Amino acid sequence: MRPETDRVKTLVLQAPSWPGHRAGQHVDVRLTADDGYQAQRSYSIASAPNGSTVELTVERIDDGEVSPYLTEEAQPGDRVELRGPVGGYFVWSLEPSGAVLLVGGGSGVVPLMAMIRQRAADGDDVPTRLLYSARSIDDVIYRAELEQLAGRGDGFDVVYTLTREQPSEWTGYSRRVDRELLAAIAPDELALTFVCGPTPFVETVAEALVELGHEPSRIKTERFGPTGG
Amino acid sequence: MDALRLDGNAAAGLLREVFATEVTAATGTCDGCRAVEAVGAVHVYRAAGTVLRCPHCDAILMKVVTDGARFWIDVRGLRTLELTP
Numbered sequence: 313m314r315p316e317t318d319r320v321k322t323l324v325l326q327a328p329s330w331p332g333h334r335a336g337q338h339v340d341v342r343l344t345a346d347d348g349y350q351a352q353r354s355y356s357i358a359s360a361p362n363g364s365t366v367e368l369t370v371e372r373i374d375d376g377e378v379s380p381y382l383t384e385e386a387q388p389g390d391r392v393e394l395r396g397p398v399g400g401y402f403v404w405s406l407e408p409s410g411a412v413l414l415v416g417g418g419s420g421v422v423p424l425m426a427m428i429r430q431r432a433a434d435g436d437d438v439p440t441r442l443l444y445s446a447r448s449i450d451d452v453i454y455r456a457e458l459e460q461l462a463g464r465g466d467g468f469d470v471v472y473t474l475t476r477e478q479p480s481e482w483t484g485y486s487r488r489v490d491r492e493l494l495a496a497i498a499p500d501e502l503a504l505t506f507v508c509g510p511t512p513f514v515e516t517v518a519e520a521l522v523e524l525g526h527e528p529s530r531i532k533t534e535r536f537g538p539t540g541g
Numbered sequence: 542m543d544a545l546r547l548d549g550n551a552a553a554g555l556l557r558e559v560f561a562t563e564v565t566a567a568t569g570t571c572d573g574c575r576a577v578e579a580v581g582a583v584h585v586y587r588a589a590g591t592v593l594r595c596p597h598c599d600a601i602l603m604k605v606v607t608d609g610a611r612f613w614i615d616v617r618g619l620r621t622l623e624l625t626p
Binding site for chain 2: 338340354395396398399400401402403511515532533534535536537
């Protein structure tokens with residue numbers, strides 16, 4: 313169990329019969345109460361494929377059924393039921409040529425982080441940029457690791473936009489992602505874009521990219537809704 | 542914009558149970574407008590059941606209702622589904 317921000321924790325799970333996964337896939341987590349009541353939620357896998365270890369990064373939704381348990385009550389050694397991995401559409405793949413843009417809103421960065429970690433593990437040098445929209449610097453998940461990966465000089469970098477609150481010395485973007493921002497940061501020779509976040513965020517980004525002339529079939533999206541947790 | 546709208550990725554687990562294979566990378570053809578899209582890219586709404594809608598014409602492609610043991614599947618709006626098991 314690894315704290316990431318005030319509201320977000322990463323759970324490191326050991327799944328002995330795990331068949332392996334691809335970066336971007338998710339897993340359904342099912343909890344069963346003593347009285348048999350079951351609740352199930354889907355979480356993106358945060359880790360690159362790594363044997364039987366599966367990391368989930370979970371944001372606590374205060375009135376949720378599953379995330380408060382996973383982030384506040386679960387203890388090392390507890391057992392949870394996993395179904396997966398699932399998903400074959402929003403998964404890391406490389407085009408024969410061209411750069412990759414990853415656009416994450418809030419905890420939508422989680423499946424993108426799996427892709428970034430896989431890219432690093434594979435030693436890929438395909439130009440890859442993460443545009444990460446968060447409310448404040450304290451809400452940025454994986455910040456230290458992202459800085460470290462961006463410092464490797466292998467073609468990966470991060471652009472942040474902090475939409476609600478910025479540190480006093482902040483020189484980065486400080487507004488919601490819009491067409492102008494995307495036009496400014498989209499890599500040349502962009503071949504593939506992955507967008508993950510809340511539904512309004514994903515649709516705004518995807519529509520703006522299409523308006524900028526990017527091919528819709530090369531924009532892969534994954535929405536998560538306001539309910540559940 | 543409908544904030545309750547999800548996409549086919551959100552139905553991946555359910556569809557895997559129904560089809561016993563990964564389906565979100567499969568491509569479906571809408572019977573209404575003939576648009577071809579990956580299942581992962583279609584719109585999904587969840588209430589008592591799960592409804593997949595065409596992102597181009599909003600026609601219903603598929604409805605799946607389950608009580609945990611049985612599934613009721615309506616695929617009238619899906620002209621074809623091309624998948625590689």
